[in-house]
Amino acid sequence: MEKYNPQAIEPKWQKVWDEQGVFAAEEDKAKKKFFGLIEFPYPSGDGLHTGHLRSNTAMDIICRKRRMQGYNVLYPIGFDAFGLPTENYAIKKKIKPQEATAKNIATFTKQLKEAGFSFDWSRSFSTTDEDYYKWTQWIFVQMFKRGLAEKKKETINWCTSCKIGLANEEVVNGVCERCGGEVVKKIKEQWVLKITKYADRLIKDLDTVDYLERIKTQQVNWIGKSVGAEIRFKIYDLRFKNEPLDELVVFTTRPDTLFGATFMVVAPEHQLISNFQDTISNFQEVKNYIEEAKKKSDLERTDLNKEKTGVEIKGIKAINPVNGQEIPIFVADYVMMGYGTGAIMAVPAHDERDYEFAKKYNISIKEVVAPLIKKETKDDKPTEKRDVVCAIVKDVKKNQILCLNWKKTGWKAFPMGGTDGENLIDAARREVREETGYKNIRFVKKIGEPFYQNFWRPHKDSNVFGKFETLFFELEDYEKDEVNEKEKEQHEAVWIDEDKVKEFINVSGPELIWQRYSGLDEKCFLGEGIAINSGEFNGLSTTEFKEKIVNWLKETVLGKKQIQYKLHDWIFSRQRYWGEPIPLIFCANCKKLAENPKSEIRNPKLNEGEILNPGWYVEENLPVVLPDIDDYLPTDEGDSPLAKKEDWVKTKCPVCGEEARRETDVMPNWAGSNWYFIRYTDPKNDQMMVDPAKAKYWLPVDWYNGGMEHTTLHLLYSRFVWKFLYDIGAVPKECGVEPYAKRTAHGMILGEGGVKMSKSKGNVINPDEYVKKYGADTLRVYEMFMGPFDQPIAWEDKSVNGVYRFLNRIWLLQDKLQAPSSKLQINSKSQIPNPKLVTLLHQTIKKVGEDIEEMKFNTAVAQMMILLNELEKQEEISATHYSLFIILLSPFAPHLAEELWQKLGHKESIQKENWPEYDVNLIKAEEFELVVQINGKVREKILVPAEIGEAEVKELTMKNEKVLKWLNGQEPKKIIYVKGKLVSMVI
């Protein structure tokens, strides 16, 4: 027999697949469709990465299995080729991006084909193809026409190294996400897409899809929805208090703490300051502070460890609308202009940042939420509202505190009880006397604000909703009354050293009391609770309060309910060359006319986007082709290099015919990649973006696998674009509101030793070398076997060889093959002499099939290895068993499987075979090893028939020599039998 020679068989089969177009997908209504998608690669100059291979192989395995399961499978491939990396690569190599792209795509194509992926190459395209980006531009035009695109003066993040504006999303830790370069603020006119209009749907519709939970969480967090209120605070000039100067609007998620707002803070960029510079008495000081703040980079400003700083804005005051209190206004850089209104009401008692600030600048702190300690309550029992007083009694001489030890419940607490309408001090004295006998105690002071507790009392079998007040007493003498029997039964009084009280107490209410008494309760209370010091709202729970105050604000026109998002409009302009031109034209003349209210000249065809952006019109003649220019280098001024090409920029206004100019910004990299999967279903259509009939058949994507690094931005953007296309009917309603039914993510492949691969470290793995040395099948199986698919994993060179050995041993198995039989007989034990092997075979069919579905490829491969080990032990192997094994292997190592299949005498591709099904009855072994545990330790294993009954098991084990020895004459106190597994004895 010839040797296993992947270098010969792999190209052979790749050629066959290619020539016969076996993976080309056609719509076929008779078959169920499956659309498997991987993130299309960015054809960089570095060539294909091992990470691409891992993700592609995984989806390839799934798609190959689906085909064998009878699905009509679409597994497409394309290239995401616009953008900075290529442009920078081209600059470095002194070639044009067009040239670089073509070269890189050729390399990638070759490499991808050599890996044996079952892509439908007939549908392949690049985002840089004119007939593709025509439709990318078309989508932008549709958004523009519907008012979702707007040119706005934006404070943008300008990467000084890439020389482009970055979306907020692309700034990581204050530096550029891709190059790590310095990011500065710059004001520029930018096209933005109003993704925020879709924020709610982007959260809500996550309920309809099957994404990994952490991906959903990331999406939700990124959108960052907060429900709260907008509240207007009136601002007064201290010299003229009858008329408000202005209003300061804030957003808060805790309108229920409004009574506790003791100051306000505005961001350094806030308008208020420049608006009232004449009124502000310390304007110079404020201005200095703002200058200082400006100098700090975003990174410094957002450093959480930094101490908070700020300056009071003097000469003006705000009025707390709910209680009329006059409160100071500060400027401080812990408030950001970019979120909410850039101003806050500060509630130091219930917000950590405000607390820290208030402590530093000595601003009053007012508690308005009392903690509610929720314990176990019983819904079927009555709930009693009570005012409870709690007494801390101190023996000053001995430095001891009077505590109570509850006998039945085990509570360790202080004397306390209901007030029954008495005043607090009297009630406390009475409780102390009743519970402990001590008669003479002197009231010293009240400790803190009240708190609430909701709990079930076993000794009275009812629930209590109690308001707890704490009083502090000093013991005057030891004179005491006899405590009555009933009280004695329940608890005993004990004196505990003051420094041991903390350990003694074991109930959360008294724990809180003690914290407050000993001054350890430093931090503010952030949780929900019951309103105090809040006038008519006292006693309301946080939830009730929020609802009521929002209504009150609405009635008094002092505010309203408000929802805030962290998500910002999506900055869609890039001032570089290698991207899709934004297909718009600007006419200065039209803008002037549009802004003149008396103007008669109006474009009758004007639509929403154009009203929003006066003077801007869409280029109806798409595509706007990216001109081929020689000097495509970015400019320092931040204009696109396209601006230099005057003959391209100059055009006629489509409305008034006057001289007009083209937009020179291009689209970001995301533009082409957020709808590519749609185009795969109809890649050649020159009449429309996609034929609805084809879209209807293939979409949505059934399974989308990609990197974790794309699960916020790319995923969010493409979901947004999909929803928009859905709304305008460009994708049919039947496709659903979400583009991807299922999304999974693979873990990154790290370099040897667990460090990130990078060119500078010189630890980049080049797949070509491995294909050459071991073949693509080995590489594929290795990348599946190396570890859990969803976790990052280090490349281990020496392990690749083990996988090669595995494939080679399968090849060598041919030696043991019986003469091929014509009939597959796998479902009967009696006809086959080796029932154990049949069981293992069926277990393997089950395990491999299920593991592929769960992307547990590593254990699927391990199971096939187990089967191989068993097959190798046989003298002879039936063709049936062998065939089944090869079929299971085929998605993983398609070339080898195809070759062996042909050697078995088959003319058709193994891909035409059906994926095997296992027989539930055959997975079960006829015997099993019964484990005998004595006192939790394994002492013996006995081989028993599978259907053994409990009585038999007991009989068998009690006769067993080893068991008898361990029992040592004793009768087991307890015998537990777990069917089919073990028997556990306790002696």
Place this chain on the structure above:
RNA sequence: GCCCAGGUGGCGGAACUGGUAGACGCACAGGACUUAAAAUCCUGCGACUUCGGUCAUGCGGGUUCGAUUCCCGCCCUGGGCACCA
């Protein structure tokens, strides 16, 4: 700081719903074949051991006949978010 993963032999990792910890592979050691090497095949491979066993899944507790798995507290690693009001 908050959220999410995770911590198991020399290494990558297995382990269903609480039921034999270490599947499978790598590395290593010994042996066979070979003039020799590679390849291949066979055997062994958590630690300790008085060879009966004992201890072992980051650390400390708990629940249980039984815990890698569940509960409480802590330590460490990776990832995400980060003054979001």
